Amino acid sequence: MNSPAEQHGTSRSPLIDAAALAAHAGGLPAPRPHTEAELAALIALLTGPKARIETVTIGHSRDDASRAAARAFARAWTARGGQVLTVVDWPETAASWLRPARRLTAETPDAWVIAAAVPGFAQLARRLRRSTGFDPARTVAFSSLHTPSLAALAGPGILSGLRGASADGGIWDVCEECAD
Numbered sequence: 001m002n003s004p005a006e007q008h009g010t011s012r013s014p015l016i017d018a019a020a021l022a023a024h025a026g027g028l029p030a031p032r033p034h035t036e037a038e039l040a041a042l043i044a045l046l047t048g049p050k051a052r053i054e055t056v057t058i059g060h061s062r063d064d065a066s067r068a069a070a071r072a073f074a075r076a077w078t079a080r081g082g083q084v085l086t087v088v089d090w091p092e093t094a095a096s097w098l099r100p101a102r103r104l105t106a107e108t109p110d111a112w113v114i115a116a117a118v119p120g121f122a123q124l125a126r127r128l129r130r131s132t133g134f135d136p137a138r139t140v141a142f143s144s145l146h147t148p149s150l151a152a153l154a155g156p157g158i159l160s161g162l163r164g165a166s167a168d169g170g171i172w173d174v175c176e177e178c179a180d
Contacts, residue, residue: 028118031065031144037169038143039072043080045140045163045171046111057109058087061116069115069142085109092120097127105132114141121145122153129158136174137161146172
């Protein structure tokens with residue numbers, strides 16, 4: 001069986017090179033405050049008829065909008081009887097993404113919830129897939145990550161299956177096998 005690194009073609013350093021980050025920098029929106037419709041849609045994704053989600057781990061960037069979204073999700077999730085195993089934050093730039101990746105996956109949640117800016121999460125996602133048991137198909141995200149640049153920066157196969165909610169309460173997903 002291949003290691004996660006071999007499965008996802010990330011046997012080299014998981015860091016995104018500076019040129020690739022710079023190429024996307026102008027088109028990456030900063031996280032905006034979440035909406036109630038977005039929050040409700042994320043809860044619905046995790047509580048649908050076939051979902052058996054009780055425990056979550058929440059990850060977020062250190063910007064104000066991502067912090068607020070993570071706090072709001074944690075309040076809503078625990079108010080409905082769910083359990084938050086841990087909350088992990090990360091900077092937008094780091095020499096290594098291993099520490100936040102390990103903290104995010106130290107326990108085995110039923111799902112991960114992400115509120116983040118694209119550059120930092122793309123970097124973290126690469127490390128998550130290379131070094132941990134992280135599964136993007138068990139992950140939901142706020143609208144700040146709803147951009148084609150996320151999958152492009154993270155790389156092929158890294159985030160396939162990730163789902164999220166848009167500000168208006170719509171649902172999106174990363175499906176690299178789907179035709180545009």
